[in-house]
Amino acid sequence: MTENEIGKVVVDTAIAIHKTLGSGVYEIVYEVVLTHELKKRDLNVERQVSVPIEYDGIKFDEGFRADIIIDNR
Numbered sequence: 423m424t425e426n427e428i429g430k431v432v433v434d435t436a437i438a439i440h441k442t443l444g445s446g447v448y449e450i451v452y453e454v455v456l457t458h459e460l461k462k463r464d465l466n467v468e469r470q471v472s473v474p475i476e477y478d479g480i481k482f483d484e485g486f487r488a489d490i491i492i493d494n495r
Contacts, residue, residue, distance in 0.1 A: 428465070428492055435459045453489055466493050 423431075439455050453469060460467045468491045475485025 423493065425495060431463060432460065432492065457490060460492060
């Protein structure tokens, strides 16, 4: 899938989830449900992924944590 195709699946899925759950639910709930739904659509999904940062020759994992990584993107 291209990034645009993945993006469409994510947005469509997120809208469907929001219609079902409504607003006011904790972010972590949306994240878990979105991950579940995307995996049902045969996408490779990882949650809370540490993204290493390199600065001036120093590499460290604490620099950034991505909420969701889909198909290594």
